[in-house]
Amino acid sequence: MPQYILGISAYYHDSAAALIRDGQLISAAQEERFSRKKHDPGFPKASIEYCLKQADIKLGDVAHIVFYDKPLLKFERLLETYLAYAPRGFRSFMMAIPIWIKEKLFLKKTLRRSLSELSGIPEAELPGLLFTEHHQSHAASAFFPSPYESAAVMCLDGVGEWATTSVWIGNGNTLTPQWExxxxxxxxxxxxxxxxxxxxxxxxxxxxxxxxxxxxxxxxxxxxxxxxxxxxxxxxxxxxxxxxxxxxxxxxxxxxxxxxxxxxxxxxxxxxxxxxxxxxxxxxxxxxxxxxxxxxxxxxxxxxxxxxxxxxxxxxxxxxxxxxxxxxxxxxxxQPASGDAGGAIGAALSAHHEYQEKPRHRPLQARQMDAMQGAYLGPEYSAEEIKSYLDSVGAKYQELGNDEIFTQVANHLDDEKVIGWFAGRMEFGPRALGGRSIIGDARSQKMQSIMNLKIKYRESFRPFAPIIKHDKVSEWFEHKGASPYMLIVAPVREDKRKLMTEEETKLFGIDKLNIPRSEIPAVTHVDYSARLQTVHPQTNPRFYKLLDTFESKTGCPLLVNTSFNVRGEPIVNTPEDAYRCFMRTEMDFLVLENFLIDKTSQPNWQEKTDWKQEFDLD
Incomplete structure (x- = not known):
């Protein structure tokens, strides 16, 4: 029988759940994607339900449930801090302490009650509940899915229980703390x-x-x-x-x-x-x-x-x-989900490798770059589910074959159209990686401002990232190797740059924004840098095929990639989320798997509420 371990992060910010089967990560999701409340800190009920459904199991089939930090140690830090700074901070103290006494101090009880309500299992019969330390969860999420047999591990964040920076040595299935x-x-x-x-x-x-x-x-x-x-x-x-x-x-x-x-x-x-x-x-x-x-x-x-x-x-x-x-x-x-959400992964893996002393599995990592599966760990939707939703709202669409959808999308991109791209499993972590993305032509001089002001409704200075075939990255950027999670910034190659005039070099601040810097101005920041994402056929064959088709047409193997949402909204999860966001913005086309939707053909869209009131601006 396979063994399942469920990891949970919750109650501070970026609540999430992750499920591993015999030490292999099979699903993970943030609660915000279901609740539509950005950085949702609540109990991750929907995320847990998704993970269990994806594995076709019930909570009672899980061997352990692991929480990503130790609330009592955090409470100790809170009390010692207030005592050290007394009498300063009394107002803050009086606001924090009732919440701790009512909820967080008895978090084990709160968790058990919530898990019992979710599953229908009496509290006394729930799977065993374990707690890792906060930085232990971070370290486990960084090392155990990595491609290394041994490595140094560095965790840097705001604060866990006490640690804000910690150093570890990972070796096989062990993590040894060094200092903090x-x-x-x-x-x-x-x-x-x-x-x-x-x-x-x-x-x-x-x-x-x-x-x-x-x-x-x-x-x-x-x-x-x-x-x-x-x-x-x-x-x-x-x-x-x-x-x-x-x-x-x-x-x-x-x-x-x-x-x-x-x-x-x-x-x-x-x-x-x-x-x-x-x-x-x-x-x-x-x-x-x-x-x-x-x-x-x-x-x-x-x-x-x-x-x-x-x-x-x-x-x-x-x-x-x-x-x-x-x-x-x-x-x-x-770790692509380096923040607190990723703690759910780390907590589950720590229980498997450190608590149960189980070895790491290498075959998956030998075939792929790591054990994160490109971070495509969330829900996906069938053609029947997508068609059913589109028909329910009277949407007009074409259902196309694989070759035809790629060809048509490449043509529209070459025409400087902005496209919502929804395909495969949803990404885990803060970045859209070609599962729930808005894409455009990086060669377009107007693409950055169109996306910022007409699609995302956000500040004009915000840069966009290139998404590029992994085997072409060194032809366009001063970078070799993989960067699948959009976590490395690298310079654009000098032979792709455009020299600035003497007058342009004297510009300051935001005045620099509209000066094209390279052959791909939509993804070249003012300092000639770009935040890279490489696409690999092992983890996202569909997006790799799109880039390949676009390159065959244009000679350019990369596109603009930004998250599929408006400002303040979590990244879309369902076909309904995607269509709603599409209709709220000035996107030109929407792709839902093999369904192509043209904005100009859609029925009138009536909003019940203004989305700018629905989402707090981030």
Missing amino acids: IDFPHSLGLLYSAFTYYTGFRVNSGEYKLMGLAPYGEPKYVDVILENLLDLKDDGTFRLNMRYFNYATGLTMTNKRFADLFGAPAREPEAELTQREMDIARSIQVVTEEVVLRLARTVHKETGQKHLCLAGGVALNCVANGRLLREGPFESIWI
Whole structure:
């Protein structure tokens, strides 16, 4: 009989569930994709139900249920922090403690009750419930699915129970902790403090700060290093907590922080100025320097050739790109769901390999780059399900054969049409990887602004990523090897770039935006970089075939790829989500598997509510 282990992350942000069978990951999904509430922190009921349905089992068939951190240790940190900073933070303390006493302190009981309600199994008869530590979950999610037999592992995030940075050695089916940096000294929280200060939302706007950085100059690096961060040569650090409010307050930064940078925090949605761009560039430079120094130290101490990364900071793909090119490791592997959602995977794998001492299986990893299956771990929908929904709303569509759908889509892309692409299993993690994507022609000079302003309804400065055939990546970018999860930024090759005029080089900030930088301007950022995603026939043969068809027609083996959603909305999950998003925006065509839908042929779309009220802007 196969053995199943269910991993759960919940109650903080990005709730998720993951299911493994005999140590092999078979499904994973975030609750936000079902609830349509971005970063949904609630009990992941729908995600668990999906994982069980996909495996055709019931909860009673699961051997263990594993939660991704230890609430009692987290409560200990909360109490010790408030005591250390007393009497400051009393208001925050009085808001937090009732929630902990009512819910989180008795999380084991809460989990059992929710699992019992979901399954109909009495609490006393539920499968065994285990708890991993937060950074143990991150480390397990980074190492066990990786292609390495042994590697160093580095986890960097906001905070788990106590750890904010941790280093491990992975070997076979074991993870051995080496050392950690503890709260309140946190690279993730430092970056989030600047996210907050520049007017973006903490825990979701960090990637905006990273995207804004190339428009600025690193004017504040010395200010940060002299006042906020005591950075040692080995990469370890301490924060000067006199400037931060997150340990005890309701905000990330305080008045002393604002005085240091000469102004209060930017209000959300206020105009972005050169100052915010310079601040973004400065904290990005500092973050990259910390990551590089830490990596050099870890390499020196462990002697490992390979490095695995997880934790929210591992989603900083600019830092990852520098680490790959300039760092001491032969190769790096990054968990695509590096944030808390990925903790569900790590918790399940940790129970299998560490708690049960079961060996890792290598055949899958030998055939593929890793054991994540391209991160295509979510639901997929049959032609019958798609047709049934389209007929129910009176949609007009063509159902085409494989060759014909690829040919028609390639033609429409060549005509600068924007297409919603919905195919196969939904991706796990924050990035759309060709399962639930909006795609366009990267050669188009107008594609970035069309997608930002007419499709995504988001800030004009936000860059888009190229999705490229894996065997053509080095012809277009200064990069060799795979980057299947859109987690590496690399420069566009010089022979594909367009030289700027002397006048254009003098431009500052957002004025740089509309200057075409290369033969693929829609995916070339202002610093000639691009966030790469390579497509592999082993994990996504359908999208590889589309790129192949487009290349045969145009000579270009890549497209623009962005997530299939509007601003503030989770990535679409169902055909209904996709059609609704399609009709709300100025997309030209929608592809649902082999169904091609032309916007101009659709019946009038009546919204019950304005989607801008439905979703909180991120």
